[in-house]
Amino acid sequence: MVTPGPTRPDRRTFLRITAGAAVVLPLAACSSDAGADTVRIAYQQFGSGTNLKDWLSASAKTFTAAHPGLSVELVPIVAAENDYFTKNELLMSSPRTSADVVYEDSFIMLSDVGAGYLRPLDAHIKTWDHWGDVVKASREAFTAEDGHVYGAPQTTDTRALFYHRDVFEEAGLPSTWEPTSWDDILEAARAIKDSDSEAAPLFIFSGKAQGEKASMQGFEMLLYGTTSRLYDEDTKKWVLGSQGFVDSLSLLRMIFEEELTLPVSQHLDPNISESIYSTMIPEGKLGILLDGSWITRNWAEGSPGEWPEWTEKVGLAKMPTKDGQDPGTLTLAGGWGLTIPQHCRDEDAAWAFIEAATSTENSLAFAIADNHITVRKDVAAKKEYQEYAPSVEFFTDLLATAYYRPALPAYPEVSAAIQEAMEAVMSDAADPKKAAADYDAAVTDIVGAENVQEESR
Amino acid sequence: MSTLAPERPATGPVRPRRRRPAGIGDRLTLRRAAPMIPAAVLLVLFMAGPIIYSLDLAFTDKAIRGDGASKTSFVGVSNFTDALTDGDFWNSVVLTILFTLISAVIGQNLLGLLLALLMERANRVISFAITSIVIAAWILPEVVAGYLLYTFFAEGGSLDGILGLVGIPPQTLLFSAPIVAVSFANVWRGTAFSMLVYSAALGAIPGDVQESAAMDGAGPMRRFTSITLPLLRPALATNLMLITLQTLSVFGLIFIMTGGGPDRKSQTLPLYMYEQAFSYGQLGYGTAVALLLLLIGAAASLVYLRLLPEEEKR
Numbered sequence: 001m002v003t004p005g006p007t008r009p010d011r012r013t014f015l016r017i018t019a020g021a022a023v024v025l026p027l028a029a030c031s032s033d034a035g036a037d038t039v040r041i042a043y044q045q046f047g048s049g050t051n052l053k054d055w056l057s058a059s060a061k062t063f064t065a066a067h068p069g070l071s072v073e074l075v076p077i078v079a080a081e082n083d084y085f086t087k088n089e090l091l092m093s094s095p096r097t098s099a100d101v102v103y104e105d106s107f108i109m110l111s112d113v114g115a116g117y118l119r120p121l122d123a124h125i126k127t128w129d130h131w132g133d134v135v136k137a138s139r140e141a142f143t144a145e146d147g148h149v150y151g152a153p154q155t156t157d158t159r160a161l162f163y164h165r166d167v168f169e170e171a172g173l174p175s176t177w178e179p180t181s182w183d184d185i186l187e188a189a190r191a192i193k194d195s196d197s198e199a200a201p202l203f204i205f206s207g208k209a210q211g212e213k214a215s216m217q218g219f220e221m222l223l224y225g226t227t228s229r230l231y232d233e234d235t236k237k238w239v240l241g242s243q244g245f246v247d248s249l250s251l252l253r254m255i256f257e258e259e260l261t262l263p264v265s266q267h268l269d270p271n272i273s274e275s276i277y278s279t280m281i282p283e284g285k286l287g288i289l290l291d292g293s294w295i296t297r298n299w300a301e302g303s304p305g306e307w308p309e310w311t312e313k314v315g316l317a318k319m320p321t322k323d324g325q326d327p328g329t330l331t332l333a334g335g336w337g338l339t340i341p342q343h344c345r346d347e348d349a350a351w352a353f354i355e356a357a358t359s360t361e362n363s364l365a366f367a368i369a370d371n372h373i374t375v376r377k378d379v380a381a382k383k384e385y386q387e388y389a390p391s392v393e394f395f396t397d398l399l400a401t402a403y404y405r406p407a408l409p410a411y412p413e414v415s416a417a418i419q420e421a422m423e424a425v426m427s428d429a430a431d432p433k434k435a436a437a438d439y440d441a442a443v444t445d446i447v448g449a450e451n452v453q454e455e456s457r
Numbered sequence: 458m459s460t461l462a463p464e465r466p467a468t469g470p471v472r473p474r475r476r477r478p479a480g481i482g483d484r485l486t487l488r489r490a491a492p493m494i495p496a497a498v499l500l501v502l503f504m505a506g507p508i509i510y511s512l513d514l515a516f517t518d519k520a521i522r523g524d525g526a527s528k529t530s531f532v533g534v535s536n537f538t539d540a541l542t543d544g545d546f547w548n549s550v551v552l553t554i555l556f557t558l559i560s561a562v563i564g565q566n567l568l569g570l571l572l573a574l575l576m577e578r579a580n581r582v583i584s585f586a587i588t589s590i591v592i593a594a595w596i597l598p599e600v601v602a603g604y605l606l607y608t609f610f611a612e613g614g615s616l617d618g619i620l621g622l623v624g625i626p627p628q629t630l631l632f633s634a635p636i637v638a639v640s641f642a643n644v645w646r647g648t649a650f651s652m653l654v655y656s657a658a659l660g661a662i663p664g665d666v667q668e669s670a671a672m673d674g675a676g677p678m679r680r681f682t683s684i685t686l687p688l689l690r691p692a693l694a695t696n697l698m699l700i701t702l703q704t705l706s707v708f709g710l711i712f713i714m715t716g717g718g719p720d721r722k723s724q725t726l727p728l729y730m731y732e733q734a735f736s737y738g739q740l741g742y743g744t745a746v747a748l749l750l751l752l753i754g755a756a757a758s759l760v761y762l763r764l765l766p767e768e769e770k771r
Contacts, residue, residue: 114527409520409738423720
């Protein structure tokens with residue numbers, strides 16, 4: 001033995017260490033999860049965006065400063081929207097994998113309450129400084145059918161009409177447009193069609209290929225402008241035979257019949273929104289678009305479709321009710337917030353984290369970085385918030401007349417039935433009355449005859 | 458010419474080879490079987506386990522969200538009866554069969570055979586070029602192939618461009634005949650597999666059989682129907698079975714090109730199942746549909762299997 005000094009470990013030792021590590025590491029990974037003094041936060045990681053992560057990391061700092069004995073572990077769930085719901089639900093269903101705080105969409109929250117994945121937070125909400133700051137519609141969206149509150153609302157989005165000023169000028173329409181009824185919208189669309197402009201007059205997302213966009217940005221923006229609703233909150237039944245449903249489909253039928261929109265084939269192209277945002281609107285090939293507050297992100301500085309002139313070229317108008325009846329305009333809103341899963345290990349610590357994350361400063365920084373609409377009056381009152389983007393004030397004000405979807409477990413299927421009704425009238429496969437009757441039959445099928453009622457007029 | 462004579466001994470060694478596995482079987486002791494235990498355990502855990510679990514799921518109202526998630530209960534065969542009485546399910550069954558017939562049984566199969574026959578005669582450069590192109594379509598990831606063909610068929614896509622050159626107005630196949638568009642896409646993507654199977658089978662047909670037939674005065678057509686085709690029958694059955702099973706489960710290609718639409722006109726069973734299980738969260742029902750799809754595949758396989766033994770008797 002000439003070299004007793006520290007040499008490279010021999011093959012046998014190496015194998016022993018590797019084998020040992022292979023056995024121990026997964027176990028170690030499991031046990032780190034189990035640390036009760038760690039609050040685990042699940043959130044969606046989509047694309048290269050880090051806004052959510054940045055917000056939660058900043059919140060974690062605030063939280064650990066106030067609670068030195070506790071630590072925070074961020075659990076990014078890498079997925080697009082629908083897959084995020086599914087993955088998150090699968091994690092929440094087991095105590096071994098569940099996080100302690102989850103970032104949830106109000107769209108799916110009621111279904112998760114129905115599944116027993118979430119804890120009611122009423123006791124904490126009572127002591128929360130900001131519940132009173134949350135706008136009414138959003139407070140309702142986070143309150144389940146059982147009357148309990150299941151989350152702390154944080155962000156939202158709202159919907160309105162975008163119109164192209166150059167197209168309007170060519171058609172002899174005013175540069176500041178404020179339609180007060182569906183007829184005003186139709187008139188403007190007809191004027192564009194009759195003008196020399198080559199632009200398609202109007203686009204409303206319709207049909208199954210557009211998925212939830214068609215139901216929310218499209219159909220429900222019409223329906224909630226009538227006196228009809230999809231679901232009766234008081235009787236807890238789905239509404240059938242509604243006049244508003246037929247009226248909304250009739251408006252769609254008229255738009256297609258009079259060719260006030262793009263051809264049906266383009267409506268059924270699942271990727272049409274890309275070309276609307278990237279070429280049609282910037283190049284003035286579309287007059288009016290009914291869409292959501294976030295689409296201006298496509299034109300923001302540093303984005304692939306950068307278009308600094310959009311603030312001059314694109315006007316914003318609130319969506320009017322059918323005949324201009326009260327409240328005059330409306331919007332549909334969808335929102336995200338923080339919830340606590342059933343299998344949370346330390347509810348008080350989890351709530352303490354939520355309080356830290358929803359402080360005015362953390363919420364403000366997140367809203368600005370994420371370019372979203374806040375649901376909180378304290379955040380909306382901040383000057384930095386009002387000025388961070390040209391359209392933010394307009395879309396925040398819309399929340400006063402906002403509705404949320406009846407996001408019950410059956411909603412995704414009901415929504416698909418709405419899209420099928422739209423598709424039937426678009427392609428003239430059925431008239432609005434027949435399409436509405438087919439929808440009624442489909443809904444009865446989905447939720448059962450005991451959960452539906454005829455509209456009372 | 459006694460070209461046929463030396464051929465027989467060439468196929469002769471098959472017999473002793475057949476006997477050999479039996480010999481090993483005889484000597485198979487516990488000691489020899491031991492190394493197979495880990496593999497068997499893994500198979501049971503990761504193959505049989507999920508299959509049994511999904512069999513169980515198909516008889517429950519298990520859901521990802523909503524009521525079925527909080528308390529899952531046994532619902533008997535109601536998932537199956539629901540499916541069998543649902544118009545959308547039958548729409549998907551018909552489309553799945555149509556898609557499989559057009560794109561696999563007719564498209565991939567015949568085109569693959571034709572290409573293999575042509576390549577036999579082609580010179581090496583041409584044959585290399587064609588093989589490369591066809592196989593390139595095959596090795597492309599499904600997602601990439603789906604997107605390529607979407608841009609090919611989409612409004613203003615390359616198909617419209619080509620048709621425009623010869624004065625044909627733009628087609629909107631993705632909208633007017635989506636099942637045809639996705640079938641074409643699947644032919645484009647899957648032909649390579651059939652071509653390879655048939656090329657290998659054609660290569661195994663002894664050249665001197667053809668030669669002697671030609672000497673006896675058989676024309677190319679006669680040689681094809683009386684020699685090539687009968688000798689290809691095992692390959693035909695194998696190829697048909699494999700591509701049928703592959704095509705029944707095609708998902709990504711259709712999902713990307715049409716999403717099953719418009720109006721469910723290209724919603725084959727895998728897409729219907731996905732919609733039910735993941736868009737609507739109905740895991741139990743989705744699993745029942747998956748099992749029904751499995752049955753269709755099994756039925757198709759049985760039909761093809763019956764082709765095989767007949768051939769072996771000859």
